[in-house]
Amino acid sequence: MSQLQDNFGRRFHYLRMSVTDVCNFKCTYCLPDGYRPDGKPKFLSLNEIENLVTAFGEVGTQKIRITGGEPSLRKDFSDIIRIVADNRNIKTIATTTNGYRLEKNAQQWYDAGLRRINVSVDSLDPKMFHQITGENKFDEVMRGIDAALEAGFERIKVNAVLLKGMNDKDLPQFINWIKDTPIDLRFIELMETGLGHDYFTAHHLSGLDIKRQLERDGWLYDLPNVDDGPAQNFSHSDHKGRIGLIMPYAKDFCASCNRLRVSAKGKLHLCLFTENGLDLRDLLQDSSQKAELIERLHGQLAQKKETHFLHQGVTGVTQHLASIGG
Template sequence: MSLLEDGHARRFHYLRLSVTDVCNFRCTYCLPDGYRPEGRKSFLDQAEIARVVRAFAAMGTRKVRLTGGEPSLRRDFTDIIRIVAATPGIEQVAMTTNGYRLRERAAEWREAGLTNLNVSVDSLDARQFHRITGEDKLTEVMAGIDAALAAGFARVKVNAVLLKGLNDHELSTFLDWIKTRPIELRFIELMQTGEMDALFTRHHASGEAIKGQLLAAGWVQQLRAIDAGPAQVFHHPDYLGGIGLIMPYSKDFCAGCNRLRVSSVGKLHLCLFGDDGVALRDLLAADEQQEALMERVHMVLGHKLASHRLHQGNSGTTPHLASLGG
């Protein structure tokens, strides 16, 4: 079976695999009213996850990111890491987390095969963190990041959603924090989703202002690796840490797209802001279905659009970021 390539000559080496859409935080830009289950859901089990990852690895996937909701809320999350890490062809196993269980589990996850870690920290001010996330957990999350570094994660990425009037004034504070720590801080522009129109209008800020400040201060933009995310990454010789900017409204943002998404209920999504996904779960019941699974993925990939439609105010069918893991 050939490698994954769409009709725009983009190759896909990176799979974002959601293992649950449940989250225990109440972030203003995602789940301000908390997680609200919509009927009874059966999330992919370990055998189904193994088959998905094995099929994608056979088609050239080298990096898998485990997402949620909050993925660590699954009791079998460590076992899921082991399954993914043991899959032939998979070279990187990453997760995105709110840091809720990081302090207690960082070493365990590292031993299981986790290689990359992204932690959400939207503010370094405890009161503002509480206001944005709905949880007074900054101290615990920061202790989790320290535990991850102590456990041997060579570099930890920290995600901060850029919010006008809430945290867009904190650049200098964040820079002071990463000066002596091997942390890549990534500012992510607020993205419009189906349930967040008013909040987007109120709090969206472009990352271009931060980019200008970084370049003026001697930061240098780095070349993008083949399996990297969409961030524009900057380094400075006086800083151990780095800065990444994810700006989905910037020109040609989608030109380097290299990832596909599978939801926690087994749907393939070609774009975070696309239309309803395509079911794969009917082909995950047995190992003998792998060829058919791969053929379906290839067929669907032929319909991937050149770009999202956020500039037209169209966020697809994504109600909030937790539904697909961002």
């Protein structure tokens, strides 16, 4: 099968697959009022997930990140990991988590086949962590990261959303932490969503400010490889960890796009912003539908736009990042 490719020559080998909208944190930039279900949601079943993974694996997908909401809230989370791990076409299996269940489950998830993990830690100050996430779970999350290091994950990343007036004073503390801790620390520039104009205006901080400071302090830019996401990564000879900057408002941010998204209810999203998504669920019910599903995927890539238009103030239809897995 030919690899998924759009009209701009971009090839897509990375799928972010959401398995639930539910999250037990109330992060101010994502779900400030907490998760509010619309009726009784019916998220993708294990059978639907397996058919989805099989089809994507045959059109060049090599990396799958299991996302949410908080994916580990699904009781069958380890089974989902195994489905992805058992597919010979998928070379990299990752997840993004708030770390709430990481301490108890890191080894189990590793044994199921998970190899890379991103943990959201928006501040190393427990009080600010509580203020941003709505949960007083800082110590539990940090113990979870230690458990992941002990379990032997090949790559651990810690995500922090840059928030002016909240965690923007934490940079020295973060940098000191990764001096002896071999993790990738990633600062993510706040993105405006449909529900967050006032919040965005109050708290947006450009990642370029952080980049200039890193360069002044001797951090060196790492050339990207094919498996990298959108982050610009930096290393320092005195630090075991790396720093990555994700700056969606930067020039040419979309030029290297290599990822697609499927929501927890089976909709394909060509971009985190701009469109409502295309339903795939009708073609996920039986493995015999694979050829038709692949044909639909190829057809949709022709609709992918060149950029997200965030820099022009277009926030699209995405109400909050938990709705399609961030």
